[in-house]
Every structure is written in structure tokens, then in C-alpha cells.
Amino acid sequence: MELNITNISKTYPNGVAALKHVSLRIPKGMYGLLGPNGAGKSTLMRILATLQDPSEGTIHLGETDVLNSKDEVRKTLGYLPQEFGLYPKATAENLLDYFAVLKGFSQKASRREVVESLLKKVNLWDARRLKLGGFSGGMRQRFGIAVALLGNPKLLIVDEPTAGLDPTERVRFLNLLSELGENSVVLLSTHIVEDVSELCTNMAIINKGEILLETQPLVAIRSLRGKIWRLMIDKSRLPEIETNYQVISTKLFSGKTVVHVYSNTNPGNGFDMVEPDLEDVYFSTMTGHMGSGRKKQEVAL
Numbered sequence: 284m285e286l287n288i289t290n291i292s293k294t295y296p297n298g299v300a301a302l303k304h305v306s307l308r309i310p311k312g313m314y315g316l317l318g319p320n321g322a323g324k325s326t327l328m329r330i331l332a333t334l335q336d337p338s339e340g341t342i343h344l345g346e347t348d349v350l351n352s353k354d355e356v357r358k359t360l361g362y363l364p365q366e367f368g369l370y371p372k373a374t375a376e377n378l379l380d381y382f383a384v385l386k387g388f389s390q391k392a393s394r395r396e397v398v399e400s401l402l403k404k405v406n407l408w409d410a411r412r413l414k415l416g417g418f419s420g421g422m423r424q425r426f427g428i429a430v431a432l433l434g435n436p437k438l439l440i441v442d443e444p445t446a447g448l449d450p451t452e453r454v455r456f457l458n459l460l461s462e463l464g465e466n467s468v469v470l471l472s473t474h475i476v477e478d479v480s481e482l483c484t485n486m487a488i489i490n491k492g493e494i495l496l497e498t499q500p501l502v503a504i505r506s507l508r509g510k511i512w513r514l515m516i517d518k519s520r521l522p523e524i525e526t527n528y529q530v531i532s533t534k535l536f537s538g539k540t541v542v543h544v545y546s547n548t549n550p551g552n553g554f555d556m557v558e559p560d561l562e563d564v565y566f567s568t569m570t571g572h573m574g575s576g577r578k579k580q581e582v583a584l
Contacts (some may be wrong), residue, residue, distance in 0.1 A: 284345045284437055285310050285330075286468050291340035293326055293492075297498040301326040302337065313464035315479030315486035315500075316472045317565060324472040329440045331470065332362040333347060344438055344468075358387075361431035361439040361467075363424070365446070371416025375407055375426055378415060379433075386433040401429040405459060406442040421452025426458060431560055439469045445478055480561040488568045496568045500561050507559035507567060512546055514554045515539045531566040545572040 286309040293302040302323045318324050329335040331342065342349035346584040348354050370378060379398050388394040402408045405425040410418070418426065424444055431439060441460065445453045451566055462484055465468055471483060479486050480500060488496040496503070511531075516524060518540045524530060528544040535541070543557070544550060567573045 284468060286438060286470070287343045288327075288331075289343075291327070291330065291337045292340065293323075293335070294338045294522055301492050302330075303341070303493070305489070305494055307487055307494065307497065309468055309470060311464075311466075311468050311484070313461065313469050313471060313483045316470060316489060317479050317481035317486060318472070318489040319474055319569075322474075322489045324474075324489060325442055326492075327489075328362075328364070328440050328470070328472050331438070332360065332364075332440055333357060337411065341477040356438075358434065359437040361433070361436035363427045363431045363439075363441040363444060365443040367427055369415045369418075369423065369426070370403045372414055373420075374412050374414055375402060375429075376411040377439060379426070379436070380427055382430050383433055388433075397433070401432055404432070405429045408453070415549065417453065421448050423456060423537065424448065424452070424456055425459065428456075428463075432463070438469050439463060440472070442472045443474070444471070445473070445475060476562045476565050488565060490569060496564075498564075503573075504559050504561060506573070507563055508558065510545055510547055511557050511559045511563050511567075512544050512550055512554040513557045514542050514544070514552075515543060522578070529570070529572055531563065531570050531572060545570075 284439050286307060288307045289304055291305040292300070294300045306356065316324055326335065331349065333356055335348065336350065344356060347355055376398060379401065380394060383394045383397055388397055399408070402411050405428055407422065407425055407429065410422065413427065415423070444460070445456060448456060457478065460469065471478060474477065483500060485499055487494050490562060514524070515536070516539065521533065521540055524542055528550055529546060530542055531545050532543045533540055543566070544554065545565060564573070
């Protein structure tokens with residue numbers, strides 16, 4: 284089972300082009316779609332979830348035409364949007380049971396088994412009789428995943444799932460997602476580089492509605508070896524460094540500014556070569572130093 288997105292574009296009535304000829308091949312497992320806020324990620328997620336129509340292009344899940352067989356797709360689709368509403372006075376058990384009815388589980392006995400199984404899977408069984416209004420952010424996200432998993436979806440779409448979670452909840456949630464990727468196509472849309480680095484075997488970087496890079500994280504990192512250099516400076520020197528070097532990122536550390544630059548050769552002047560990570564891949568791509576336009580990196584055989 285694969286998800287194939289071909290030449291998808293979306294232009295809104297006000298003229299804003301949210302997506303521009305997006306094409307992706309997404310195999311079974313965890314796939315990361317990485318990009319800044321406003322890059323077009325959520326628009327693509329809504330189109331894949333059959334909630335919006337593109338201006339052009341085609342999408343196939345296996346042999347199923349997603350855009351022309353929406354009812355069929357919805358039977359095997361799980362979707363966790365970036366923001367979703369819950370009834371605060373309902374208990375987790377009752378609301379999940381209600382969603383199960385909507386999903387087509389008409390038999391009470393089998394529905395009870397499904398609800399129990401999913402609440403245990405997302406570690407909410409002990410909280411099943413608590414009202415959702417008292418749930419933490421992580422608990423809400425796990426409940427959202429339980430809803431998305433109704434019917435054993437072949438395609439699971441999660442949009443910015445860890446935004447706002449504390450570190451403990453984030454780790455627990457990412458572990459849950461990694462288990463789900465063993466049997467389904469799981470598309471993770473996020474602006475958080477660490478989420479993709481820790482979970483995904485395949486990924487793409489999107490910005491301003493265009494795919495800039497389609498790759499595997501380890502392949503992309505390997506392609507940057509020997510090209511990322513670091514220097515710790517006073518903030519006052521930053522304009523000078525930006526003028527003379529290809530700066531891809533800066534961050535503060537112990538009151539100093541840590542600069543990463545892209546260079547095929549040793550830039551000298553105190554720079555140290557560092558082992559690249561996925562954050563360097565992301566910023567190198569966003570600043571255009573990993574090639575202009577669409578680039579696909581293949582695994583060397």
C-alpha cells in the first residue's frame with residue numbers, strides 16, 4: 284500500500300497559491316513532511332483527508348482514486364488535525380463510543396471491545412471515566428489518535444501532533460506513532476525537526492507550497508558530511524559572519540551565538556567541522572545550499 288500524490292496544486296479564491304505542483308511517493312511506515320508554519324502542510328493534509336479539493340492533480344491510495352472515491356477513502360482513513368474540538372463534559376469512554384457509532388460500529392458488544400482496545404492502546408483506559416475537559420494536552424492528543432485509529436486505517440494523517448506537549452508527553456506520543464507506522468501509511472506533518480529525526484525513515488521538506496527536498500533522513504545527513512562548520516561568536520560579529528559566509532542557522536548557547544555555515548572547504552578563521560544532523564539538512568535546504576529547486580536524493584546501491 285502506497286500513497287501517491289501527483290502534481291497537486293491549490294489556489295484559493297483570493298489568489299493565494301498554497302500548493303504548487305506537489306508530487307510525493309509515500310510508502311508504508313512513518314513519513315515526515317517538514318516545513319515552517321504557512322508552508323502548505325495543513326492544506327495538503329486537508330486535501331488528503333478529503334476535506335478540501337485541489338485545484339489540479341491526482342492522489343491514489345493503492346488503487347483507490349482519493350479525489351473521486353472519497354466515501355471509500357474515509358472508511359480506511361484516520362485523521363488527527365492540528366486543532367480539534369472535544370466535548371469537555373463527556374468522558375473519554377462515552378465520546379469514543381459515539382465516534383465508533385459514526386464510524387459504522389453498530390453492534391454494541393463489538394463496539395465495546397473496540398473502545399476498550401483503543402483506550403488501552405493509547406494508555407487512557409484508567410482515565411476512561413474522566414471528563415475530557417480535565418485532560419492534559421498529551422492526553423487530548425492520545426484521545427485524538429484513538430479516534431483516528433477507529434476502523435484500523437490504512438492511511439493515518441497527523442498534523443503538528445506534538446505542538447504544545449511537554450517533553451514527557453511528547454516522548455510517549457512519538458512512541459505511540461512509531462508503533463502505528465508498522466502496519467499503515469502514517470504521514471506526519473510538522474515544523475519540529477526532532478519529530479521527523481526520531482520517527483521517520485522517509486521525509487520531504489516543503490516551503491511556500493513547493494517540495495524542496497524528498498529524501499531519507501540518513502541519506503540527507505550523510506550528504507552534508509564535511510560541509511557544515513561551526514563557530515561560537517559574540518552576537519555583535521553576526522553581521523560580519525553573515526556577509527562573508529553562507530550562514531544556515533544561528534542559536535544562543537551560554538550567552539554566545541553559535542553559527543553554522545555551509546562550505547565545501549574549510550572556511551578557516553576558527554571554524555570547526557561538525558557532524559551534521561537533520562536540523563542542518565533542514566536549514567541548508569531552506570537557505571538553498573543543498574541545491575536549487577526540487578531535489579530528490581536516492582540511496583546509493
